[in-house]
Amino acid sequence: MIDLLDYTNSNKFKTIKGIQGVDFNGSVGGYTGAVNLFSGVYKSTSTISSIKITSVYGNFTQYSQVALYGLKVAS
Amino acid sequence: MPSTYTAINTTTLTSATASITFSSIPSTYTDLVLVVTGKIASGGNNLGLDFRVNGDTGTNYSITQLLGDSSSAIGGQEANSSRMNLGIITQDYESSNIINIMNYANTTTYKSFLSRGNSSGSYVRLAAGSWRSTAAINSVTVLQITGVNLAIGTTATLYGIKAA
Numbered sequence: 001m002i003d004l005l006d007y008t009n010s011n012k013f014k015t016i017k018g019i020q021g022v023d024f025n026g027s028v029g030g031y032t033g034a035v036n037l038f039s040g041v042y043k044s045t046s047t048i049s050s051i052k053i054t055s056v057y058g059n060f061t062q063y064s065q066v067a068l069y070g071l072k073v074a075s
Numbered sequence: 076m077p078s079t080y081t082a083i084n085t086t087t088l089t090s091a092t093a094s095i096t097f098s099s100i101p102s103t104y105t106d107l108v109l110v111v112t113g114k115i116a117s118g119g120n121n122l123g124l125d126f127r128v129n130g131d132t133g134t135n136y137s138i139t140q141l142l143g144d145s146s147s148a149i150g151g152q153e154a155n156s157s158r159m160n161l162g163i164i165t166q167d168y169e170s171s172n173i174i175n176i177m178n179y180a181n182t183t184t185y186k187s188f189l190s191r192g193n194s195s196g197s198y199v200r201l202a203a204g205s206w207r208s209t210a211a212i213n214s215v216t217v218l219q220i221t222g223v224n225l226a227i228g229t230t231a232t233l234y235g236i237k238a239a
Contacts, residue, residue, distance in 0.1 A: 001175060001189060021189050021203025025137035026154040033139025033152060035201045065178045067105045067238040069079055 007048040014042040080108065085232040091116040091224035097233045098214040102180035104235030109174040111217055113229025115164050118221060120197045124162030124172055125220045126204070128186070128212045132157055140202040158220050159204040161190035166226075168196030179212040186212060 002018035021035040042048070053066060081104070084097050100107070115122060127136070134155040141150050153160060162172035172192040179186060188204035206212075217231055 019189055019191065019201060021139060021187075021201070023137050023139040023152075023187070023203045023205040025205060025207065026152065033137075033203060035139055035141050035150075035203050037141075037201060063181065063183050065181075067236075069236060069238065071079055 004048060004051075010045055010047050012045060014044065014048055016040045016042070080234040080236055083107075083233045083235050085230065087230045088113070088225055088227055091226055093222065093224055094216050094218035095225065095229075095231045096214060096216040097231070100179075100213050100215065100233070101235070102211055102213075103237070104180070105178070105238040106236050107176040107179050107212070107215075108234040108236060109172075109176065109215060109217070109231065110234070111162060111164075111172040111174075111229070111231045112169060113164065113231075114169060114226040115166050115219055116224040116226040118166055118219070118223035120165035120167055120194070122164055122219055122221065122223070123160035123200075124164040124170070124192060125158040125218050126161050126174065126188075127158050127216045127218070128206055129208070129210060129214055130216070131206070131208065135207045136204065137207075138202045138204045140200055142198055142200050144198050158218070159188060159202075159206070160220070161188060161200070161202045161204050162192030163194045163198050163200050164192075164219060164225070165194045165197050168194045170194035176212065176215070182209055182211050184209060 004016050017039045023033040086095050136156045136159045137154045139152050164170045174190040177187050186206045190202045193199040
């Protein structure tokens with residue numbers, strides 16, 4: 001899960017934060033599960049208008065799902 | 076919660092109770108978010124908050140976690156478990172737990188969970204959980220596996236969030 005903060009602001013670099021995890025019920029092929037907390041920055045003041053998700057290991061498998069939600073402060 | 080979250084149900088305990096269950100969860104959302112705040116009525120300050128789905132008490136759950144207190148952090152796993160130890164709950168300090176349940180209504184993949192649990196008096200936990208079933212999730216149960224009761228005032232809220 002990744003949060004993109006203040007993504008339409010055109011005056012500052014864009015920051016992201018997230019958590020991710022995978023669990024294998026032990027291990028699979030020598031790989032155990034992992035959890036990760038991370039943050040990042042996109043060094044551009046441009047408004048974010050698109051997001052692309054890729055894998056360096058090849059294709060995403062069938063039934064992989066991605067959902068993009070917009071969060072809006074109360075008016 | 077943001078306006079994109081729809082509260083499906085919420086419960087605040089008026090008496091100490093062993094578990095909280097949300098059942099008949101509609102399948103119309105994309106993901107679910109479960110928020111639990113509160114304490115346990117007894118048992119001390121070093122307990123996990125546990126979760127089951129669809130009433131399944133079999134050993135079909137597992138987690139991978141990072142658990143830390145004020146001085147150190149450790150990683151760990153629980154495989155072939157009868158529940159997912161995804162959160163933190165303590166007797167003397169309020170705890171907060173947020174569990175994201177992804178793609179809960181699909182019937183082709185195992186179900187995955189991401190959680191953050193914390194209590195100022197004990198630990199913080201980041202965990203990834205898995206329920207090895209392709210069944211759609213239609214109920215969620217919050218409990219403490221040792222059998223101690225959740226304390227009066229403990230609140231659980233289940234939100235549905237829907238992609239555009």
